[in-house]
Amino acid sequence: MDYKEKVVEWIDSNQLDIAKVLSEMVKIPSVNPFFEDNKDVIYEEKFQEFLANYLEEMGMNVELWEPNAKELAKYEGKAGYYEGRDFTNRPNLHGELKGTGGGKSILLFGHADVVKAGDEWQEDPFGGEIKDGRIYGRGTVDMKGGIAAMVMAVKAIKESGIKLRGDVYVGSVSDEEAGGMGTLAYVDKGYRADGCIVTEPTKLNIAPLCRGILWGKLTVLGRAGHIEMDQEDWRTGGAVDAIDKATLFLEHFKRLNKEWAITKKHPLLPIPCQINIAQFNAGEYPTSYASKAEIVFNAQYLPSEKDENGLGSNVKKEIEDLVMKVANTDPWLQENLPEIQWIVDADCGETDYGNPFVQTMEKAALSINNDITVEGLSCHSDMGWLIESGIPTVNFGPGEPRIAHQADEYVEISKLIEATKIIALTIINWCGIEE
Structure with a gap:
C-alpha cells in the first residue's frame, strides 16, 4: 500500500x-x-x-x-x-x-x-x-x-x-x-x-x-400626505409617493441587468453579474404616502473590473451614473436627488x-x-x-x-x-x- x-x-x-x-x-x-x-x-x-x-x-x-x-x-x-x-x-x-x-x-x-x-x-x-x-x-x-x-x-x-x-x-x-x-x-x-x-x-x-460583491442602499425621497385624498401639485405642497418614484429605479435596474447578462460574463462562471434587490423598505402608515423608500441591493463585479485598490469603484460609478440619469428624467427627483450609500465592497x-x-x-x-x-x-x-x-x-x-x-x-x-x-x-x- x-x-x-x-x-x-x-x-x-x-x-x-x-x-x-x-x-x-x-x-x-x-x-x-x-x-x-x-x-x-x-x-x-x-x-x-x-x-x-x-x-x-x-x-x-x-x-x-x-x-x-x-x-x-x-x-x-x-x-x-x-x-x-x-x-x-x-x-x-x-x-x-x-x-x-x-x-x-x-x-x-x-x-x-x-x-x-x-x-x-x-x-x-x-x-x-x-x-x-x-x-x-x-x-x-x-x-x-x-x-x-x-x-x-x-x-x-x-x-x-x-x-x-x-x-x-x-x-x-x-x-x-x-x-x-x-x-x-x-x-x-x-x-x-x-x-x-x-x-x-x-x-x-x-x-x-x-466575483466582487457590492452592497448598496438607494434612498429615494417623497413627501407624506393623506393617501385617500386628492393631492395638489407637489410644487404647491402636494404629496409625492416615494414608492412610485423608487419603482423608476427598479425598472431601470432590470434593463441594466439585461445588458450585464451580455457584457459581464466569465467563461468559468455559471451566471453573469447582476443587480439583485435584497430589501425594499418604505412607508409609515396605511393612510399616508411614503415619504421615503430604501432599496437595498447586491451587485457583483468581475476580477477584470477591479480598480487600482482592488475594489469595485468602476462598477459603483456605473450604477451611480444610471441613478442620476434616471433622476434627471423626473422634475421631483431633479430637486430631491436620490442618494446611494455603499455598505460593503468585498473584493x-x-x-x-x-x-x-x-x-x-x-x-x-x-x-x-x-x-x-x-x-x-x-x-x-x-x-x-x-x-x-x-x-x-x-x-x-x-x-x-x-x-x-x-x-x-x-x-x-x-x-x-x-x-x-x-x-x-x-x-x-x-x-x-x-x-
Whole structure:
C-alpha cells in the first residue's frame, strides 16, 4: 500500500470522527456581530480557541491575535479595510506544521464567522445534529465544513506516518461575512505560501476565481400626505409617493441587468453579474404616502473590473451614473436627488487555470471523483488579498453554496469525506514527501 492509499484508508476508517469534529465546530455559535450585535453572542473567539487546541494537539504551532483597525489604517481605501471595526474577542489564527525541507508550502484557509441563524429552522441551528448522512447547523456549509475537511486532511497525513517536505499552514480568520477585514489583517502579518486552498463551499468543484460583491442602499425621497385624498401639485405642497418614484429605479435596474447578462460574463462562471434587490423598505402608515423608500441591493463585479485598490469603484460609478440619469428624467427627483450609500465592497480574485497549483489540485480531485469540474464562485470569498500577496489561490470545499445561509443548512457526510481526501492528496502532491 502506497502513502496515498494509506491516507485515503485512514479517512475512510475515521469518517465518524471527521463528522464529529464538524459537529463540535457547529455547536460554537461564532456569529459575526455585523448580523447580531449583543452581549449574549459568542462571536469568533470560542471557535478559534477550539481550533487552536485541536491543532496544537496535532503538533502544530499556533498563534492567536486580535486584529487592530487602527494598525490597518494604512490600507484605507483598499479592499477589506473598514474604519473603526472592533475585533474584541474576535481573533485570527495561524498554525504551522513544518516540513523536512525542500518542498513547496501550502496554506489551508477559512473563516470562523457565520451569519446569524434566522428563523424557520426545524433543526437546532447550533446543535450539530448528525442524522441521515448529513450534519445540520449554521456554518456546516459556510464554512466550517471546509475547515473540518482541511484540518482532518492534515491529521490523516500525520496519522498515516507521512513526513511532508513542504510546510503546511492553517489560517482561520474573523469577519469574512462582513467584508474580509480579518483576511487583510492576516496578510498584513506577512504570512505567505506557495499555494492556498480557501475551503469555501464549491460542491467539490475547483474555483480559481470569485466575483466582487457590492452592497448598496438607494434612498429615494417623497413627501407624506393623506393617501385617500386628492393631492395638489407637489410644487404647491402636494404629496409625492416615494414608492412610485423608487419603482423608476427598479425598472431601470432590470434593463441594466439585461445588458450585464451580455457584457459581464466569465467563461468559468455559471451566471453573469447582476443587480439583485435584497430589501425594499418604505412607508409609515396605511393612510399616508411614503415619504421615503430604501432599496437595498447586491451587485457583483468581475476580477477584470477591479480598480487600482482592488475594489469595485468602476462598477459603483456605473450604477451611480444610471441613478442620476434616471433622476434627471423626473422634475421631483431633479430637486430631491436620490442618494446611494455603499455598505460593503468585498473584493474578488482570479488565479489562472494553467497555474501549476490549480493543475495539481484538479489532478488530485479527479483521482477521487471524475465528476469534479473547474467553475468559479459566483459569491465572494477571501481569496482576493491572498492572490494580491502573491499566493496562487483556489476555492474548494464541501457543500452546496446555495443553501449556505438558509434555514436547516447542512452538509452531506459523504461530500465532507471526499473533500478531506482531495485536500489531503493535494497537500501530498504539492508539498512532496520524504520517501
